[in-house]
Amino acid sequence: MRGTNQLSISEFLLLGFSRQPQQQQLLFVLFLSMYLVTVLGNLLIILAISTDSRLHTPMYFFLSNLSFVDVCFSSTTVPKMLTNHIHGSHSISFSGCLTQMYFVFVFVDMDNFLLAVMSYDRFVAVCHPLHYTTKMSRQLWALLVSGSWVIANLDVLVHTLLMARLSFCADNVIHHFFCDVTPLLQLSCSDTQLNELLIFIYAGLIMISPLICILVSYILIACAVWRVPSTKGKWKAFSTCSSHLAVVFIFYGTIISLYFNPSFSHSSNKDIAVAVMFTVVTPMLNPFIYSLRNKDMKGAIRRVVSMKFFSTQ
Numbered sequence: 001m002r003g004t005n006q007l008s009i010s011e012f013l014l015l016g017f018s019r020q021p022q023q024q025q026l027l028f029v030l031f032l033s034m035y036l037v038t039v040l041g042n043l044l045i046i047l048a049i050s051t052d053s054r055l056h057t058p059m060y061f062f063l064s065n066l067s068f069v070d071v072c073f074s075s076t077t078v079p080k081m082l083t084n085h086i087h088g089s090h091s092i093s094f095s096g097c098l099t100q101m102y103f104v105f106v107f108v109d110m111d112n113f114l115l116a117v118m119s120y121d122r123f124v125a126v127c128h129p130l131h132y133t134t135k136m137s138r139q140l141w142a143l144l145v146s147g148s149w150v151i152a153n154l155d156v157l158v159h160t161l162l163m164a165r166l167s168f169c170a171d172n173v174i175h176h177f178f179c180d181v182t183p184l185l186q187l188s189c190s191d192t193q194l195n196e197l198l199i200f201i202y203a204g205l206i207m208i209s210p211l212i213c214i215l216v217s218y219i220l221i222a223c224a225v226w227r228v229p230s231t232k233g234k235w236k237a238f239s240t241c242s243s244h245l246a247v248v249f250i251f252y253g254t255i256i257s258l259y260f261n262p263s264f265s266h267s268s269n270k271d272i273a274v275a276v277m278f279t280v281v282t283p284m285l286n287p288f289i290y291s292l293r294n295k296d297m298k299g300a301i302r303r304v305v306s307m308k309f310f311s312t313q
Contacts, residue, residue, distance in 0.1 A: 009094060009168040009169065009172045010093065010094055011091045011092060011093050011094060011097075011172065012091070012092050012093075012094070012097050012168075012172045012173070012174050012179065012187075013090045013091055013092075013172055013173045013174065014080075014081070014084060014090050014091075014092055014174050014176060014177060014178065014179070015090060015173060015174065015175050015176070016081055016084065016085070016090065016176075016177045017177060017272065024085060028082060028085050031078055031081065031082065031280065032082055034078075034280055034281070034284050035074055035078040035079070035082070035280075037284050038070065038071065038074045038280070038283045038284040038287075039071055039074065039075070041284070041287035041288070042067035042068070042070050042071045042283070042286070042287050043067070043071060044287070044301055044304065044305075045063065045064065045067045045287050045291050045297070045301070046064050046067050046068060047304050048297065048300035048301045048303070048304045049061075049063065049064040049300065050064065051300075051303075051304060052300040052303070054296065054300075055296065055297070055300055058121050058136040058141055059118070059121055059122070059125070060297075061141050061145075062114055062117055062118045062121060062141075062144075062145070063118070063290055063291065063297075065114055065145055066111070066114045066115075066118065066286060066290070067286070067287065069107050069110045069111055069114060070107075070111070070282075070283035070286050070287075071283075072103070072107050073104070073107035073108070073111065073279065073283050074279070074280060074283045074284075076100060076103045076104050076107060076178070077100070077104060077177065077178040077279050077280075078279075078280060080092070080100065080178065081177045081178070092179065094168075097174075097179035097184070098160055098163060098164060098179070100178055100179045101160065101163065101178075101179045101180070101181060101184070102156055102157070102160045104178060104179075104180075104279070105155075105156040105159065105181070106152050106153055106156045108255065108278070109148075109151070109152035109155055109156065109206055110148055110149065110152050111251065111282070111283075112206065112207055112210050112211075112251075112252075113148035113151070113152065113210060114145075114148065115210065115214060115247075115248060115251070116210030116211075116213045116214050117144050117145070117148070118290075119213065119214040119217040119218060119244075120213065120217055121136060122217065122221060123217040123218075123220055123221055124136055126221045126224050126225065127220055127221065127224045151206070155202055155206055158198065158202070159181065159195070159198065159199065159202070162194065162195050162198065163181065163184060163195065165190075166184075166185075166188040166190040166192065166195070167188065167189050167190045168184075168187055168188055168189065169189045170187075170189060171187055172187070173187075174187065175272075176271065176272055176275070177272060177275075177276075178275070178279070180271070180275060181195075181199065181259070182258070182259070182271060183271070199259060200260065203259055203260065207252065207255060207256070211248075211252050214248055218241055218244070218245060221241060222238070222241065225238065225241075243289050244289060244290070246289070247282060247285055247286060247289050247290075250277055250278070250281070250282055250285075251278050251282050254274045254275070254277040254278040254282075255278055257274055258271060258274045258275065258278075
């Protein structure tokens with residue numbers, strides 16, 4: 001079946017955002033700027049955590065992994081879109097399209113798992129501070145992250161193999177800026193019911209379970225913080241939790257609205273706008289939300305920047 005796919009359609013055309021030259025120039029500058037902020041911000045966090053021994057704790061270990069995933073996440077879609085704009089070409093090979101889809105959703109799953117792991121880590125730190133070091137051992141750090149990678153790859157591999165068995169025998173124009181699963185299902189001339197069914201099942205297990213874990217963790221954290229006598233301490237904790245939850249709701253809200261509906265009910269403009277939120281905006285916001293509001297993290301970043309500055313003198 002896969003050979004039939006490649007014989008009938010050897011490439012797809014990614015139309016991106018707009019066909020008007022003025023809008024294309026503006027969007028190119030906008031997305032290039034957002035991509036640079038995402039990469040530089042997340043790499044700075046990774047460097048700050050790796051060079052400061054005081055940050056070698058579970059919270060910052062998970063944060064550095066989240067930053068790495070966000071760099072990879074943005075790099076899977078944005079550079080291809082920018083390159084297409086520069087070269088004036090919109091083509092992507094069939095295998096390249098499936099590869100891009102595979103990595104996009106591996107990193108979506110990893111973001112999903114790491115947000116849940118980080119919320120659990122904060123729950124243990126706030127609600128069980130005396131047992132934190134014993135509960136969050138280095139073995140558990142490694143198990144949580146490596147297990148997340150294994151589950152993410154197995155989950156996405158199933159969807160990619162099911163996509164590879166479909167036939168694409170007519171239209172090859174994807175009204176999107178990357179190879180998303182929904183427009184690909186809309187282009188297929190095969191029966192896609194199994195694909196859509198498994199998206200609902202796997203997405204329900206893979207996405208909703210961590211979301212429930214995050215919400216329960218923050219509810220328990222809020223209850224614990226509410227018992228703190230200091231009003232200033234309460235406000236600081238609730239302010240931090242609210243900013244974290246804002247990113248969580250943007251990430252999960254956009255994904256649920258995009259992938260928990262049948263493919264025929266989607267419109268390309270709405271899907272593109274929603275996809276931008278979780279593929280471009282959320283990876284850019286994570287460094288600011290999870291790091292730059294943190295005193296220890298800001299100190300480590302300042303030390304890294306000052307070291308780099310003086311080393312160039």
